[in-house]
Amino acid sequence: MKKADVFEFFRRLAEDDPSPETELESINTYTLLVAVVLSAQATDAGVNKATRRLFEKVTTPQQMVALGEAQLKEHIKTIGLFNTKAKNVIALSQALIDEHGGEVPADRAALEKLPGVGRKTANVVMNTAFGAETFAVDTHIFRVCNRTRLAPGKTPLAVELGLEKVVPQPFRLGAHHWLILHGRYTCKARKPDCWRCVVADLCPYQPKTPPPA
Template identity: 80%
Template sequence: MKRARIVEFYSRLAADNPHPETELESGNVFQLLVAVVLSAQATDAGVNKATRRLFADVTTPEQMVALGEDGLKAHIRTIGLFNTKAKNVIALSEALIADHCGQVPNDRAALEKLPGVGRKTANVVLNTAFGAETFAVDTHIFRVCNRTRLAPGKTVLAVELKLDKATPQPFRLHAHHWLILHGRYVCKARRPECWRCVVADLCPFEPKTPPPGTRAAGQA
């Protein structure tokens, strides 16, 4: 996608959603980190449902360690892979206390050293909590970038690096959220809703999905 087209692409997403935000609920940076770790292979809605009661009582790594692995499991057992995630959340809480005075570090390398935290999770926290211009590529963003040819790539890292190179100001800060929300609600995996997509004419993906109740072009 050429630069002028990229600017138009982001401009339309921005006009449609001027203030995009994460759908994960949290009250501070620690809770955000925990929510992102829990969201791997789970929906934001499912994580929010599980963490509302948890976050009412647990706001710090110290409180999470005091809750313990079994106590945490009782809160998150509706989330996929909850056993492994509980173990990681307790371990990362202990690491935050031991290595960072209980604070979430504003540093990619330090974040990725925490149990259960990979590059994508680190990018989400850096962007959402600290305002870094990072690009956390999940399945939604991977799909949107390849379908639209905004930043095509065969791997998540390849797409991330292309996004970083291709995305101009003033769109860099919110690009992650615009793309993930677009993929989640419009450019869906099984049936993209092309008829209501604000960037449909900029997208080479074919065949475009017609509105419900209508026939695709060429059908009798």
């Protein structure tokens, strides 16, 4: 995508949604981290449904460790891979206590060392909690960036590095949210809503889907 088109692409997304934000519900930075870890291969809506009651009881690593793995599983058993995720959440909570004074570090490398936290999760937390200009590439963003040729790549990391190069100011902070929301609600996997897409004319994807009959 041409440089001028990239700017116009984000300008339109920003005009359509001036204040994009994550759809994961959280109380503080710690609960955001937990929610993002739980959201791997799960929907935000499903995670929110499971964590609402959990986060009424637990808002700190200390409280999570006190809750214990068995009780945590009861709260999150509706989420995919809940056994592994429960183990990771307890372990990362203990690591935060032992290594970071119970606080979530504002450092991507430190976040990635926590159990169950990969690059995508670290990027989400850095962006959402700490205002870092990071690009967390999930399946939605991977699809949008390849379809539109905004930042094509064969791997999530390749797409992330492409976004690092092409996303201009003043859109870098919100880019992750605009792209994920666009992929979730407009540029959908099976049948994108090209007919109502605000950036359709900038996108080479074919065939464009027509309006529903």
